[in-house]
Amino acid sequence: MSDPLLQPRPEGLYCPAGEFFIDPMLPVARAVVTHAHGDHARSGSGRYQVAAAGIGLMRERLGQDALIDAHDYGETFRMGEVEVSLHPAGHVLGSAQVRMAYDGRVVVVSGDYKRDPDPTCVPFEPVPCDVFVTESTFGLPVYRWPPMAQVIDELLAWWDDCAQKQIPGVLFCYALGKAQRILAELAPRTERTVHLHGAMLRLVESYREAGVRMVPTEPVSDSARGRDFAGELILAPPSAAGSPWMKRFSKASTGFASGWMQIRGNRRRRGYDRGFVVSDHADWPGLIRSVEDSRASRIYVTHGDGDTLIRHLRDLGHDAQSLRVLRSTDNESGG
Amino acid sequence: MHRFAALYAELDRTASTLAKREAIAGYLRDAPAGDAAWAVYVLGGGKLRRLATSTELRQALAASTGYADWLIDESYEQVGDLAETIALMLPEGDGSLADEPLQTWMEQKLPALAKLESADRIAQLQAWWRALRPAQVFLLNKLITGSLRVGVSHRLVVQAIAQWSGQPTDLISHRMSGPWKPAADALIALTHAAGDDEHLADRPYPFFLASPLEHEVETLGDVAEWMAEWKWDGIRAQLMRRDGHVGLWSRGEERLDGRFPEIEGAAAALKSDGVIDGEILAWDAQEKLPRPFTALQKRIGKLKPGAKLLASAPVCFMAYDLLEHNGSDLREQPLRERRDMLAALIDGVDPALMLSPPVVADSWATLTVERQKSRQRQTEGLMLKRLDSPYRVGRKRGDWWKWKVDPYTLDAVLLYAQPGHGRRSGLFTDYTFGVWDGDTLVPVAKAYSGLDDKEIGQLDRWIRAHTTDRFGPVRAVEATHVFELAFEAVQLSTRHKSGVATRFPRILRWRTDKGIADADKLDDLRRLASG
Numbered sequence: 001m002s003d004p005l006l007q008p009r010p011e012g013l014y015c016p017a018g019e020f021f022i023d024p025m026l027p028v029a030r031a032v033v034t035h036a037h038g039d040h041a042r043s044g045s046g047r048y049q050v051a052a053a054g055i056g057l058m059r060e061r062l063g064q065d066a067l068i069d070a071h072d073y074g075e076t077f078r079m080g081e082v083e084v085s086l087h088p089a090g091h092v093l094g095s096a097q098v099r100m101a102y103d104g105r106v107v108v109v110s111g112d113y114k115r116d117p118d119p120t121c122v123p124f125e126p127v128p129c130d131v132f133v134t135e136s137t138f139g140l141p142v143y144r145w146p147p148m149a150q151v152i153d154e155l156l157a158w159w160d161d162c163a164q165k166q167i168p169g170v171l172f173c174y175a176l177g178k179a180q181r182i183l184a185e186l187a188p189r190t191e192r193t194v195h196l197h198g199a200m201l202r203l204v205e206s207y208r209e210a211g212v213r214m215v216p217t218e219p220v221s222d223s224a225r226g227r228d229f230a231g232e233l234i235l236a237p238p239s240a241a242g243s244p245w246m247k248r249f250s251k252a253s254t255g256f257a258s259g260w261m262q263i264r265g266n267r268r269r270r271g272y273d274r275g276f277v278v279s280d281h282a283d284w285p286g287l288i289r290s291v292e293d294s295r296a297s298r299i300y301v302t303h304g305d306g307d308t309l310i311r312h313l314r315d316l317g318h319d320a321q322s323l324r325v326l327r328s329t330d331n332e333s334g335g
Numbered sequence: 336m337h338r339f340a341a342l343y344a345e346l347d348r349t350a351s352t353l354a355k356r357e358a359i360a361g362y363l364r365d366a367p368a369g370d371a372a373w374a375v376y377v378l379g380g381g382k383l384r385r386l387a388t389s390t391e392l393r394q395a396l397a398a399s400t401g402y403a404d405w406l407i408d409e410s411y412e413q414v415g416d417l418a419e420t421i422a423l424m425l426p427e428g429d430g431s432l433a434d435e436p437l438q439t440w441m442e443q444k445l446p447a448l449a450k451l452e453s454a455d456r457i458a459q460l461q462a463w464w465r466a467l468r469p470a471q472v473f474l475l476n477k478l479i480t481g482s483l484r485v486g487v488s489h490r491l492v493v494q495a496i497a498q499w500s501g502q503p504t505d506l507i508s509h510r511m512s513g514p515w516k517p518a519a520d521a522l523i524a525l526t527h528a529a530g531d532d533e534h535l536a537d538r539p540y541p542f543f544l545a546s547p548l549e550h551e552v553e554t555l556g557d558v559a560e561w562m563a564e565w566k567w568d569g570i571r572a573q574l575m576r577r578d579g580h581v582g583l584w585s586r587g588e589e590r591l592d593g594r595f596p597e598i599e600g601a602a603a604a605l606k607s608d609g610v611i612d613g614e615i616l617a618w619d620a621q622e623k624l625p626r627p628f629t630a631l632q633k634r635i636g637k638l639k640p641g642a643k644l645l646a647s648a649p650v651c652f653m654a655y656d657l658l659e660h661n662g663s664d665l666r667e668q669p670l671r672e673r674r675d676m677l678a679a680l681i682d683g684v685d686p687a688l689m690l691s692p693p694v695v696a697d698s699w700a701t702l703t704v705e706r707q708k709s710r711q712r713q714t715e716g717l718m719l720k721r722l723d724s725p726y727r728v729g730r731k732r733g734d735w736w737k738w739k740v741d742p743y744t745l746d747a748v749l750l751y752a753q754p755g756h757g758r759r760s761g762l763f764t765d766y767t768f769g770v771w772d773g774d775t776l777v778p779v780a781k782a783y784s785g786l787d788d789k790e791i792g793q794l795d796r797w798i799r800a801h802t803t804d805r806f807g808p809v810r811a812v813e814a815t816h817v818f819e820l821a822f823e824a825v826q827l828s829t830r831h832k833s834g835v836a837t838r839f840p841r842i843l844r845w846r847t848d849k850g851i852a853d854a855d856k857l858d859d860l861r862r863l864a865s866g
Contacts, residue, residue: 142414
């Protein structure tokens with residue numbers, strides 16, 4: 001593949017004409033970073049270009065001393081000979097698609113994205129292009145997200161059930177994006193306080209500083225030792241499951257919020273009491289729709305169940321290819 | 336249907352037996368009796384037969400969604416359950432059939448589906464799907480494919496009925512053993528208080544099941560309080576003669592009448608009526624030893640065995656307990672008395688009806704030595720039964736222990752994998768293992784259990800990355816990984832390519848320290864089988 005705008009390299013996806021990497025896994029001179037998840041935003045590079053909406057989160061991830069240039073969505077800036085702009089991806093706060101124009105051609109690297117409404121970030125914006133690079137975390141037609149209102153109904157019913165049984169409800173979800181989306185979706189429905197695991201505190205604070213309205217929260221660590229969390233909702237990252245931290249929530253009912261929870265086998269296997277289908281990635285119809293919206297003549301598909309999506313896009317008449325970009329394989333984190 | 340779908344969702348979402356029992360009892364209280372009867376039937380594992388083939392379901396799905404067959408196959412492989420794959424892929428239906436009672440589905444709609452021509456059946460499925468919500472589509476498909484897999488045992492259903500009706504579990508269990516007709520009056524009849532005139536004539540008693548001995552045998556106390564006998568490897572069954580009528584029931588509470596005429600003949604020859612608990616065995620009269628289980632398999636499927644089969648694969652009934660004699664229930668009497676009565680009842684009646692001999696030992700040490708002879712005796716080990724114990728219901732710990740001999744082991748190479756079902760759907764968890772026959776690896780065992788979740792995940796990722804060939808859902812993988820397998824026996828078999836069949840193989844551990852050259856050889860297995 002000898003595209004002047006797109007080249008997979010060991011460090012990450014490289015743009016030769018602009019001499020920069022998108023979401024490099026290793027330190028490089030110049031990086032454009034699509035969003036603040038750990039498998040995309042890695043510290044150690046010389047200079048970063050990011051969307052202004054996510055600057056707070058990026059500072060959290062990349063370090064206070066990192067050289068970071070923040071850009072409004074849609075604002076164009078030059079990188080070498082390439083005209084670059086960042087456009088909303090609807091994935092998490094400040095997530096961006098990278099549009100690259102050079103020599104009359106436009107390539108869009110969409111990063112991680114979703115099409116469902118999310119009160120914590122600007123919705124995905126379709127950007128017409130010649131080459132569209134899409135993710136495919138949920139690249140099978142069995143993945144179709146239910147309306148968020150329905151999931152919140154289920155979540156509130158579970159919370160009520162925990163209250164009635166006088167037990168804590170611990171909901172595991174990814175600390176960046178998923179947690180804040182749930183807190184924001186709860187805001188119009190309840191004013192009850194939600195308790196947070198320590199790993200979520202700064203990230204929730206970043207969202208509040210960015211003006212996202214959420215239900216009141218309180219760190220679990222602020223509660224007195226031996227406090228009974230009966231009837232309370234606690235949010236924690238999946239890594240806290242089975243850890244000593246869980247001991248204070250005796251008899252807790254546990255839930256997991258993830259797109260993977262769409263499949264019954266995953267729900268049962270994970271051993272959580274409840275599964276809630278909440279994803280910050282596009283579902284199958286969202287992937288297909290975004291490919292169509294791009295009007296691109298060539299589609300590159302990155303991680304996930306890519307082969308299936310590629311074959312289906314070809315069946316639909318698209319020129320679809322696989323683009324192997326190495327990424328840490330912790331697919332649960334982003335689910 | 337929506338009510339039962341909601342119950343299903345509730346059962347599915349909890350792992351707690353108590354919560355499941357509460358949910359079922361709640362459903363029984365609220366649902367119309369006709370629906371509740373069918374719910375009891377299907378939750379207990381009952382199914383309607385041959386409603387539609389999985390090919391027809393796939394064709395209906397393809398027609399409803401426009402998706403290509405390969406895409407449906409890929410999705411199914413990921414989900415691991417066809418009923419669920421369909422519910423996840425279909426456009427959402429309007430719910431106009433959601434209120435149709437379960438009874439109507441089970442008694443009218445589904446039986447009518449089975450009678451249609453294939454093309455009409457596919458059209459009917461599509462029409463139903465359009466009229467149901469996803470949770471109901473899923474449940475309908477589950478009823479059609481015949482496996483609910485929701486972690487509810489027959490026993491749990493019995494307990495839920497007991498809780499709902501306020502009657503003792505044992506009474507419900509007894510009333511439900513044998514054929515149970517899913518109908519409102521039959522359900523209501525279950526809940527009546529026990530009457531003196533209770534007629535349970537052709538029903539077996541619920542079986543008492545032993546638990547594996549997990550501690551040193553000495554912890555059982557005085558050896559004189561116990562009876563030991565061989566642990567036979569056959570079909571557990573109750574042989575009954577009541578008012579001169581003979582019946583034979585398997586532990587799965589299936590009627591076996593007609594399959595084993597030599598055993599029924601022996602029961603007919605008894606001096607008096609009785610219900611005998613024991614084991615059906617393929618029997619070698621010359622050697623006075625059971626023959627391998629494969630010999631018995633020839634008989635299991637044959638409804639009316641011919642003279643040739645009867646001569647080539649004879650069976651016997653190894654009797655070990657007497658539950659009823661001349662109409663009176665003996666289960667509360669101590670084992671030592673039941674055994675005496677059993678011996679008196681069957682003594683000298685017919686060679687096909689044998690008394691399971693006690694293995695006599697004056698100390699646990701002597702018994703431990705006797706146990707070493709289990710394999711020579713073609714048995715799986717010893718059973719230990721407390722002489723004072725009543726005949727209990729189900730798996731109650733304390734009075735009956737199975738003390739099995741250590742399994743055989745072998746090192747084998749992973750050759751094939753396919754996705755599992757239920758809790759393991761979407762993961763490659765069903766493995767086929769092979770050993771060396773000269774310089775090729777030949778499959779000798781399939782195993783599903785023995786790895787922990789972490790190992791399963793690790794192996795699953797490896798399998799996906801090292802697939803060399805695909806045969807439908809089955810993946811051939813590079814010969815790399817060696818596993819230590821345990822199995823209870825190995826038998827010569829003409830039905831297997833390798834010429835041997837392993838019994839109850841399971842994975843003991845992943846031998847990451849071994850290479851494929853270290854795997855065992857087929858010749859050794861053959862020797863073991865002939866030995």
